[in-house]
Amino acid sequence: MSILVVADHHNSELTPVTANVVAAAKEIGGDIHLLVAGENCQAAAEAAAKLEGVSKVLVADNAAYGHQLAENVAALLAEIGKDYSHLLTGATAVGKNVFPRAAALLDVDQISEIISVESADTFQRPIYAGNAIATVQSEDAVKVITVRGTSFDPVAETGSAEIEALDKATDAGLSSHVSEELAASDRPELTAAGVVVSGGRGVGSEEGFDIIYKLADKLGGAVGASRAAVDAGYVPNDLQVGQTGKIVAPQLYIAAGISGAIQHLAGMKDSKVIVAINKDEEAPIFQVADYGLVADLFEAVPELEGKL
Amino acid sequence: MKVLVPVKRVVDYNVKVRVKADQSDVDLANVKMSMNPFCEIAVEEAVRLKEKGVASEIVAVTIGPKTAQEQLRTAMALGADRSILIETDEKVDSLTAAKLLAKVVEEEEPQVVMMGKQSIDTDNNQTPQMLAALAGFAQATFASEVTIDGDKAQVKREIDGGLQTIEVKLPAVISADLRLNEPRYAKLPNIMKAKKKPLDSKTPADYGVEVASKLKTLKVEPPAERSAGIKVGSVDELVDKLKNEAKVV
Ligand SMILES: Cc1cc2nc3c(=O)[nH]c(=O)nc-3n(C[C@H](O)[C@H](O)[C@H](O)COP(=O)(O)OP(=O)(O)OC[C@H]3O[C@@H](n4cnc5c(N)ncnc54)[C@H](O)[C@@H]3O)c2cc1C
Ligand SMILES: Nc1ncnc2c1ncn2[C@@H]1O[C@H](COP(=O)(O)O)[C@@H](O)[C@H]1O
Numbered sequence: 001m002s003i004l005v006v007a008d009h010h011n012s013e014l015t016p017v018t019a020n021v022v023a024a025a026k027e028i029g030g031d032i033h034l035l036v037a038g039e040n041c042q043a044a045a046e047a048a049a050k051l052e053g054v055s056k057v058l059v060a061d062n063a064a065y066g067h068q069l070a071e072n073v074a075a076l077l078a079e080i081g082k083d084y085s086h087l088l089t090g091a092t093a094v095g096k097n098v099f100p101r102a103a104a105l106l107d108v109d110q111i112s113e114i115i116s117v118e119s120a121d122t123f124q125r126p127i128y129a130g131n132a133i134a135t136v137q138s139e140d141a142v143k144v145i146t147v148r149g150t151s152f153d154p155v156a157e158t159g160s161a162e163i164e165a166l167d168k169a170t171d172a173g174l175s176s177h178v179s180e181e182l183a184a185s186d187r188p189e190l191t192a193a194g195v196v197v198s199g200g201r202g203v204g205s206e207e208g209f210d211i212i213y214k215l216a217d218k219l220g221g222a223v224g225a226s227r228a229a230v231d232a233g234y235v236p237n238d239l240q241v242g243q244t245g246k247i248v249a250p251q252l253y254i255a256a257g258i259s260g261a262i263q264h265l266a267g268m269k270d271s272k273v274i275v276a277i278n279k280d281e282e283a284p285i286f287q288v289a290d291y292g293l294v295a296d297l298f299e300a301v302p303e304l305e306g307k308l
Numbered sequence: 309m310k311v312l313v314p315v316k317r318v319v320d321y322n323v324k325v326r327v328k329a330d331q332s333d334v335d336l337a338n339v340k341m342s343m344n345p346f347c348e349i350a351v352e353e354a355v356r357l358k359e360k361g362v363a364s365e366i367v368a369v370t371i372g373p374k375t376a377q378e379q380l381r382t383a384m385a386l387g388a389d390r391s392i393l394i395e396t397d398e399k400v401d402s403l404t405a406a407k408l409l410a411k412v413v414e415e416e417e418p419q420v421v422m423m424g425k426q427s428i429d430t431d432n433n434q435t436p437q438m439l440a441a442l443a444g445f446a447q448a449t450f451a452s453e454v455t456i457d458g459d460k461a462q463v464k465r466e467i468d469g470g471l472q473t474i475e476v477k478l479p480a481v482i483s484a485d486l487r488l489n490e491p492r493y494a495k496l497p498n499i500m501k502a503k504k505k506p507l508d509s510k511t512p513a514d515y516g517v518e519v520a521s522k523l524k525t526l527k528v529e530p531p532a533e534r535s536a537g538i539k540v541g542s543v544d545e546l547v548d549k550l551k552n553e554a555k556v557v
Pocket of ligand 2: 314315316317344346347350369370371372400402405422423424425426427428430431432433434435436
């Protein structure tokens, strides 16, 4: 059995989730290769070679893969993927975009967002916004899988795999990259942060989020938000936590002014310790909170920041 | 320009589902069913394209049981011109759904297939990408803004770090994210009118597609419950608990 892990990266950088995906691959067992498809992505390839358990890093360095357009990367995966028993990647925006296309080209199902490996062909995954956990078994020749990073502890960076250049280039010519608006931030990445402080509609405005950012900075954490806060324009879309946003599982999650809709809980209820600050003592968020504080967030959040 | 909108009948997003005692599945008996919220957004976007004069016809399609006609009627009340039901009582996985939809695409030749990004029951997030692969179309997933210009579409997409704009050649599959638009409600006169719009009934066999899956669900369980927490009376007490009990700060 050999497994191909497809790296999530920004060419010059490997994103942390890749180390979690390799951990899932190790649980399946077998020889693990790692593919970096990008442009000028040598730095990402070198970082990938350090991931423990990886025996070989394949690098497809070509302009066609620079922005990881689905049509081009999926064609590459369909070509080289046939020789593997499993294809794995993180359930990230890129992974979710590319992998189902590759699966269909290989004429196999995809298993989305697994949270555990039961055996080489059996996996668990959440359905219905995490209100149920399904155990699924695949009979497909190639198992195409996206992995929920927070469910697997990352492997160490003690390896030294060989790096091999793949001389492949497919430009389907169907799509092109125009531009990107990326939120620049010095804070830790949301899905990998040890502490997440999230604000909801109760925060009331973009300015209101200042106290949320301050508390996050005090704790060295990341900032998250509910869909309502994103829709209202208080914060950018990439901060949304939930069923259809980011999945987080930090050591400490603080929810301020968030009611606790099932779609939000789906994204944070695996956090180790949950704190809820809400002025409505009936808010459903209190049902999942280890520590609930019924209070006005505009008083409690600054006070908490001051006392930590 | 023709727009095809695949919609799915799913459990209503307000329902908190329960797992059956025999762990075979979730219990959907007597539970409210609706159109998948992301499909509502896709229908709305198609209707707006028609209102702008970009689209000339909107065809809704669903794969599901006979009762899924309700969701097609809803789509037509919102503005779809006609619809197709591919009737089956079997569970249809994303690959099979994509194969059936690829046949519909072959027949209807739409320029745009507007879909939801994810079903809220399986949380798969696969069918649009799979359909695009099988049809040989470009794909623009997780769309938060769509501009059609001749034989191209510019699509702003929600990605992990923010937003990305790509250009795709038409025909293309576009999948809707939450912030693409705010769907309207169907007005009563339109609901009445929708009852008279054409609804074609087909079966998977009509398209020569077998409903089968290599992915078996062995069991469905409730998630691990979090043990009940406590309410603290003050910020001081909270700080004390975080430091000395949970030891997370
Ligand atoms: C298909 C679909 C997908 C979705 N995906 C997601 C998702 O991924 N993530 C997500 O978060 N949501 C998602 N939602 C939306 C979800 O259903 C809720 O609408 C949303 O989570 C509510 O956000 P909120 O808790 O901030 O707002 P509200 O529900 O309005 O809650 C605001 C809370 O703030 C409290 N409050 C107000 N003022 C104060 C104050 N001064 N001090 C303290 N507390 C205060 C109130 O008591 C209230 O509990 C989705 C919905 C659908 C239909
Ligand atoms: N049975 C179905 N009938 C029609 N459209 C579907 C069906 N299943 C999935 N889709 C479409 O594919 C999108 C994503 O679904 P999924 O891949 O199941 O998460 C949905 O929002 C629909 O637009």
